[in-house]
Amino acid sequence: QSVLTQPPSVSGAPGQRVTISCTGSSSDIGAGYDVHWYQQLPGTAPKLLIYGNVNRPSGVPDRFSGSNSGTSASLAITGLQAEDEADYYCQSYDSSLSALFGGGTKLTVL
Amino acid sequence: QVQLQESGPGLVKPSETLSLTCTVSGGSLISSYWGWIRQAPGKGLEWIGHIYSSGDTDYNPSLKSRVTISVDTSKNQFSLKLTSVTAADTAVYYCAKRADYGDFDSWGQGTLVTVSS
Numbered sequence: 479q480s481v482l483t484q485p486p487s488v489s490g491a492p493g494q495r496v497t498i499s500c501t502g503s504s505s506d507i508g509a510g511y512d513v514h515w516y517q518q519l520p521g522t523a524p525k526l527l528i529y530g531n532v533n534r535p536s537g538v539p540d541r542f543s544g545s546n547s548g549t550s551a552s553l554a555i556t557g558l559q560a561e562d563e564a565d566y567y568c569q570s571y572d573s574s575l576s577a578l579f580g581g582g583t584k585l586t587v588l
Numbered sequence: 589q590v591q592l593q594e595s596g597p598g599l600v601k602p603s604e605t606l607s608l609t610c611t612v613s614g615g616s617l618i619s620s621y622w623g624w625i626r627q628a629p630g631k632g633l634e635w636i637g638h639i640y641s642s643g644d645t646d647y648n649p650s651l652k653s654r655v656t657i658s659v660d661t662s663k664n665q666f667s668l669k670l671t672s673v674t675a676a677d678t679a680v681y682y683c684a685k686r687a688d689y690g691d692f693d694s695w696g697q698g699t700l701v702t703v704s705s
Contacts, residue, residue, distance in 0.1 A: 511690070512689050512690055512691075514689065514690070514691035514692075516633075516692075522697075523682055523695040523696065523697055523698050524633065524682075524692075524695055525695070526691055526692065526693045529687065529689045529691035529693065530689040530691070533689075535693065567632065567633055569633075569691065569692070570690075571690055574649070575646055576635065576646065576648060576649060577623070577635035577638070577648075577690070578635070579625075579632060579633040579634065579635060580632070581632045582632040582633070
């Protein structure tokens, strides 16, 4: 089973822009499977942030955006706010249609 | 948006079977995929498997030999069974609805299952 690789942590000051990468392979992201992003606040269930690579569910601020290229995807957060401090996970599928999650990235707002 | 609620024992003995049920409200199970995802303490998310309302399933290859997911559309519930559990199966178990793009757009609050004698 493939693995999606994320940086363990990223940080930024309020108002800044941060990006979180999600690196896969030719068997998953590179094969054209959509990437989705989740935000998990401490002690709570994950919340869908981005679906289908670039789409935001209703209620998600446009400060959050997704992109992908080749075997990687990225989540960008602009105008960083204290409430954005959370764990972020990417998710996709591999050629056997198994769902894959990245290892997660802890975002710290300085 | 649908609501999901996990239920089941919070403590399971090693070598026994973990059984959880997810009750869906505010919508029907019909014509959708429903999944189980777990998160060990301090760790990331791990997909366990999912089931379509017709009963078709897909499982994580690393767990496939021990996992069974079933659905009961009459009760609007789907269930997880994980056999021969060890301490490594201690985790918060989430049930979730899989949406059209393959994302999980609705999640239960999660239930902690501890494997210990």
